[in-house]
Structure formats: C-alpha cells, structure tokens
Amino acid sequence: MSHLTPTSTRTREWTLWLRFALHNTLRNRRRSAVTVGIAALGTAAILLAGGFALATYQALAQAAARDTGHLVLATPQHFSSDEDVPLQHGLSDVAALRQQLLADPAVRQVLPKVVFSGLISNGDKSTVMMAVGVDPDNEFAVKGPFLTMTAGQVLASETTEPEVMLGDALARSLKATPGSSLTLLASTTEGAMNALDVVVKGTFTTGVPDMDKRAVYTSVALAQRLLVTERVTSLGVFLDRMDATLPAQRRLAAQFPALEVQNWEQQAVFYQAVKGLYNRIFGALGAIIAVIVVFVVTNAMAMAIIERTREIGTLRALGTLPGQLLRTLGMEGMLLGGVGALLGVVLSLGVSVLLCVVPVEMPPPPGRSVGYPLNIAIDPTLYGVTLLAMVGLTLLASTLVARNTVHLPVVDALAHT
Numbered sequence: 123m124s125h126l127t128p129t130s131t132r133t134r135e136w137t138l139w140l141r142f143a144l145h146n147t148l149r150n151r152r153r154s155a156v157t158v159g160i161a162a163l164g165t166a167a168i169l170l171a172g173g174f175a176l177a178t179y180q181a182l183a184q185a186a187a188r189d190t191g192h193l194v195l196a197t198p199q200h201f202s203s204d205e206d207v208p209l210q211h212g213l214s215d216v217a218a219l220r221q222q223l224l225a226d227p228a229v230r231q232v233l234p235k236v237v238f239s240g241l242i243s244n245g246d247k248s249t250v251m252m253a254v255g256v257d258p259d260n261e262f263a264v265k266g267p268f269l270t271m272t273a274g275q276v277l278a279s280e281t282t283e284p285e286v287m288l289g290d291a292l293a294r295s296l297k298a299t300p301g302s303s304l305t306l307l308a309s310t311t312e313g314a315m316n317a318l319d320v321v322v323k324g325t326f327t328t329g330v331p332d333m334d335k336r337a338v339y340t341s342v343a344l345a346q347r348l349l350v351t352e353r354v355t356s357l358g359v360f361l362d363r364m365d366a367t368l369p370a371q372r373r374l375a376a377q378f379p380a381l382e383v384q385n386w387e388q389q390a391v392f393y394q395a396v397k398g399l400y401n402r403i404f405g406a407l408g409a410i411i412a413v414i415v416v417f418v419v420t421n422a423m424a425m426a427i428i429e430r431t432r433e434i435g436t437l438r439a440l441g442t443l444p445g446q447l448l449r450t451l452g453m454e455g456m457l458l459g460g461v462g463a464l465l466g467v468v469l470s471l472g473v474s475v476l477l478c479v480v481p482v483e484m485p486p487p488p489g490r491s492v493g494y495p496l497n498i499a500i501d502p503t504l505y506g507v508t509l510l511a512m513v514g515l516t517l518l519a520s521t522l523v524a525r526n527t528v529h530l531p532v533v534d535a536l537a538h539t
Contacts (some may be wrong), residue, residue, distance in 0.1 A: 124510070125413075126205055127242075128334075131466070134342040136455065137507060139384035140457075142450050143450045143451075143453035143454045143456075144178060144429050144457060144459055146426070146430075146450070146454050147454050147458060149426075150426065151349050153422055153426075153535065154422070154458060155419055155424075156418075157419055157422040157458045157462065158458055158461050158462040158465065159462070160414070160415060160418045160467075161415050161418070161419065161458065161459050161461075161463060161465075161512065161516070161530070162462040162463070162465035162466040162469060163463020163466065163469075164411045164412070164414060164415040164462075164466065164512075165415070165462060165463045165465075165466025165467065165469075165470070165509070165512055166465075166466040166467075166469040166470045166473070167407075167411050167466075168338055168407075168408045168411050168412070168466075168508050169470035169504065169508055170406065170470050170473060170498055171404045171407055171408065171465065172404060172501070173470070173474060173498035173500065173504065173510070174404075174496075174497075174498055174499075174504070175400045175401075175404045175420050176501050176504065177498055177499040178396065178400065179330045179393075179396075179397055179498040180499060181399075181494070182390070182392070182393040182397075183364070183386070183390075183393060184364075184389075185268075186386045186387070186390035186392075186393050187360075187364065187386040188265050188266070188268055189265075189268065189368075190358055190386055190389045190390075191233065191357075191358025191359050191360050191386065192357075192359060192360060192361040192364065192366070192367045192370070192385065192386050193359035193367065193370060193371055193374065193383055193385055193386070194343060194356050194357070194358055194359070194363070194383070194384050194385075194386075194389055195213070195215065195219070195223070195356060195357040195359060195374065195378065195381055195382075195383050195482075196211070196213060196355065196356035196357070196381065197211045197212070197381060197382065198381070198386075199211040200212075200355070200356060200380040200382075201382055201384060205366050207309065207310075207311055207312070207313050208238050208308065208309060208310070208311055208349050208351070209225045209236070209238075209311050209349060209351050209353045209354075209355060210311070212236075212351070212353030212354055212355055212395060213353060213354050213355070213356065213357060213381075214352065214353055216234055216352075216353075216354050216357070216512070218234075219357060219378075220232045220234070220357065220404060222377070222378075223237075223357065223359055223374070226370065226373065226374070228361050228362055228363075228369070228370045229359055229360070229361060229362075229370070230264070230360045230361060230362050231260055231264045231359045232357050232358070232359055232360070233256065233257055233260055233261055233264060233272060233284050233357070233360065234255075234256075234257055234354040234356075234357055234358075234454045235255065235256060235342075235354060235355050236254070236255030236342050236346060236349070236353075236354050236355050236357055237253075237254055237255075237346060237355045237356075238253050238255070238258075238308055238343040238348075238349060239251065239252055239308070240253065240254065240306060240307050240308030240309065240348075241306075241307040242288075242292070242296065242301070242304055242305070242306055242307070242338060243296075243304065243305045243307065244296045244297065244298060244304055244305075244507060245305070247263060247295070247296060248282065248307075249292070249295060249296065249336075250336060251292070251306070251336055251338045252337060252338065252346075253286075253306070253308075253313070253337075253338040253339070253340060253345065254337075254338070254339055254340075254343065255341060255342040255343075255344065255345025255346070255354075255418045256277070256339060256340075256341050256342060257341070257342055258276070258277035258278050258279050258341050259278065259279045262276050262277075264360055266434065269287075269326040269327070269328060269339075269503070270326060270327045270328075270492075271324055271325070271326050272326060273290075273293075273299065273300055273324060273325045273526070274287075274299075274322065274323055275300075275302030275323055275324045275325045276323070276324060277324075277339060277340070277341060278323075279324055279341065283349075284318060284319070284320045284340070284341075284344045285320060285323040285341075285344075285522075286304070286320045286321070286322060286323065286339065286340045286344075287322075287323055287324050287325065287326055287338070287339040287340070288322055288324075288325050288326075288336070288337070289325070289326060289327065289328065289333060289334035289335060289336065289337035290325045290326065290327050290340055291327075291331060291334035291335040292334065292335055292336060292337065293322070293325040293334070294337070297466025298322050298324065298325075299325075300322050300323060300324055300325070301321065302322045303319060303320070303321055303322075303323060304319070304320055304321075304322060304447055305317055305318070305319050305320070306320055306338075306340075306348055308348050308349060308477065309338060310348075310349050310350040310351070311349055311350060311351045311353070312350065314422075316348055316350060316352075317351070318344070318347065318348045320340070326339075327492075328490070329486075329490050329491055329492040330490055330517070331490075331491050334421075334491075337472070344475075346385070347481055350406065359374070359383075361502055362456060367385050367386065368385065371383050371384075371385050380535045390487070397431045411489070412512070414509065415459070415462070415512065415515070415516070416515050416516065416519045418456075419455050419458055419459050419516045419519055419520065420519040420520070420522075420523055422455075422458065423454065423455050423458075423519070423520045423524065424523050426454070427451065427523060427524055427527050428527075431527055431530070431535050431536065432536055434447060434527060434528060434530075434532075434535055435532050435533075435535025435536040435537075436536065437530045438535060439532050439536065440529075444528045447524070447528040448521060448524055448525065448528050451520055451521070451523075451524035451528070452477060452517050452520045452521040453517075453525065454520060455516045455517055455520020455521070456513055456516055456517040456520065457525075458513050458514025459513055459514060459515065459517070460509075460512070460513045460516070462512070462517065463508070463509045463512035464509070466512075467505055467508075467509060470498075470505075471500065473498065474498040474499075474500050477496055477497065477498055478497075481495050482495070482496040483495060483496070484496050
C-alpha cells in the first residue's frame with residue numbers, strides 16, 4: 123500500500139491541472155498556433171533589440187576605455203576650468219607619478235598625453251590643427267589598431283627627426299604625403315608663439331570626417347618642445363580588466379588626494395548619449411511589443427472562455443471550485459505565452475549565432491565614414507528576465523480575463539449561448 127506525502131499529492135494535483143490546461147489549448151490548434159507564433163516573434167524582437175543595444179554599449183565602452191584609458195589622472199582644474207595658456211592645468215613630475223601608478227597591481231600601463239591646438243602649414247597654406255602628443259612606443263602597443271592607417275607608418279620613439287601623423291583629410295588639404303615637410307605653430311606656456319619643422323610619418327583616418335580634417339599625432343617630447351614645457355595634460359591609466367575600474371579609481375583617489383581621478387565613463391560623452399537614447403528607444407519598443415503579445419493572448423483566452431462558458435458552468439455544477447477553474451485557465455494562457463517565449467528565445471539565439479558565422483556590415487552612422495559589424499549580445503540576464511516577464515504577463519492577463527466567467531452563477535453559465 124503506497125503512502126503519498128502532502129508534497130507529492132500537491133505536485134500530482136498541479137501536474138493534472140497542467141495536463142488539463144495543455145489539452146484545452148490544443149482544442150483550437152490554429153488559434154493557439156497563431157497566439158504562440160506572435161508571442162515567439164515578440165519575444166525574439168525584444169531579445170534581438172536588447173542584444174543589439176547591449177552589444178553597442180559594450181563596443182562603445184571598450185572604445186572609450188581604449189581611447190582615454192580606464193582611468194584619467196589630472197589636476198582638478200583640468201576637468202573644471204578652461205586654460206588661458208597651454209598646459210596651465212597640466213601635470214608636473216610625470217615620471218614619478220607613472221612609477222607610483224604602475225606599482226598598483228591592477229595597472230597595466232600609464233600613458234601620458236599632451237593635448238594642444240595651433241596651426242600647421244606647408245609654406246603656402248596654413249590650417250587649424252587639433253594635436254595630441256603621445257608616447258609612440260606604448261600608445262600603439264597598448265591601444266592596438268585604434269587608427270586606420272591610409273599611408274606611411276605609425277610614429278616611433280627612435281627617430282632622428284621630429285615626425286607627425288596627419289588625418290587623411292588634413293593631409294589632402296595640405297597636399298602632404300609621407301616624407302613631406304610641414305611646420306607646426308603653437309602658443310607656448312608663456313603665451314609666446316613657437317614654430318617647429320616636422321616630417322610627415324603617415325596618414326590615418328579615425329572614421330569621423332570632421333576629426334580627420336584637424337587631427338595631428340606627434341610624440342610627447344616633440345609637443346613639450348613646441349610648447350616649451352615639461353608638463354603633460356593628463357595620464358591615461360590602463361587596467362588589466364574592465365571590472366577593476368571602480369575599485370582602482372577609489373584606491374588611486376585615496377593615494378593622490380591632490381589630484382582627481384575620473385573613469386572612462388565620466389569622460390565618454392558619446393557613450394552616455396547613445397546609451398540614454400537607446401534605453402529610451404528600445405525600452406519603448408519592448409513595452410509596445412509586450413503589450414501586443416499580452417493583448418493577443420488575452421484575446422485568444424477571451425474567445426476560448428466565451429466558447430466554454432457552458433462547460434465552465436457544468437464543471438461548477440459538478441463541484442469544481444472557482445479557484446481551480448481560474449488556475450487551469452491561467453495555466454492555459456501561461457502555456458501559450460511560455461511556449462511562445464521559449465520559441466522566441468530559440469529564434470533569437472539562432473539569429474545571434476548566425477550573425478557570428480555570417481557577418482553583416484551596418485552602414486556608417488551619422489558623422490562617421492565607416493560602418494561597423496552587426497553584433498547581437500547573448501545576455502543570460504536579459505533572456506531570463508524577458509522569459510519570466512512574458513510568462514508572468516500572459517498568466518496575469520489570462521487570470522484577469524477568466525475571473526468574471528468562473529464566478530458567474532451556475533445557472534447563468536449553463537444558460538449561456
């Protein structure tokens with residue numbers, strides 16, 4: 123003689139009600155198939171849109187951290203005040219600062235940067251430049267191929283003459299090619315004008331036409347020589363991993379109280395703008411799709427309940443409790459939404475994997491001249507939240523639709539036509 127525990131009895135009861143709900147959904151297979159299909163497409167659309175947004179955030183975050191460093195160390199005035207003369211708020215004693223920063227176990231490299239503006243001339247024509255002085259050997263080794271070279275080579279520290287790299291649009295404007303001689307003119311830290319003859323080492327494109335018209339790269343030593351100073355604008359601190367950013371920021375801020383440490387996100391204005399825009403766009407899109415799916419499931423359940431009103435009355439007359447009926451009708455909606463959501467997950471995963479195997483190139487966004495690969499991130503949290511939300515919303519919608527019918531007086535339900 124077998125003995126069933128209360129837990130096993132409840133489990134068996136729930137299994138029976140679930141099987142009952144499954145058989146009821148298969149009564150009208152065409153309607154159920156349409157409902158499941160719409161739920162699947164809606165779920166897939168939410169996951170693909172969310173995955174695209176997440177992939178964009180990740181790419182922009184990596185690009186921002188690669189450009190400025192995970193952390194930027196500078197004087198507080200550098201972040202809050204404009205300079206009257208170049209490097210007015212610059213950092214001094216850079217070599218000692220670098221040694222102290224490199225002692226931190228999470229710090230992989232520290233790159234100095236000198237940002238200045240001035241004029242660049244080929245003798246016949248002069249134009250405005252936005253120049254950056256970098257450590258050539260470490261800059262391109264740490265950041266990787268962040269610039270697309272169109273001619274010539276990247277800068278190197280070991281050279282016998284002062285060299286620069288130009289944006290390709292600026293090079294065309296000055297009719298300069300690798301090996302051409304140009305002159306840089308800039309205001310020194312004392313406010314006087316200084317000039318320096320340089321040789322073009324190479325040309326590049328950033329993918330942003332407006333930047334390519336003004337961009338100039340040179341070495342920190344050459345920039346300091348032109349500006350007559352030993353200061354640098356800031357130090358970019360590159361860490362061994364992205365998630366070490368905030369802990370390292372707190373440590374370095376405590377270590378250097380006289381200086382200010384900002385992370386890459388505080389410096390990435392474009393990243394913040396894109397994230398804010400995409401959150402609004404894809405958030406509204408997801409809400410609209412979820413509402414459509416809920417309405418489709420609600421409509422399907424409403425039609426099924428109207429058709430089965432007399433059956434519900436018969437079950438009530440046989441002693442079935444309203445709560446039991448409400449449970450099984452809610453399970454029917456949950457099954458429709460759940461199966462549709464699972465199919466949507468499979469569809470989204472298939473599309474995401476397919477894009478990894480067969481790359482698709484997106485057109486250039488506004489303000490850029492090069493496209494980018496279409497990637498869809500597969501985020502377990504996004505998938506889990508979306509699946510639970512679809513199941514929960516369809517369960518709630520079905521329960522609300524069925525509530526009035528299961529509480530109808532038995533006589534009224536049996537007389538329904």
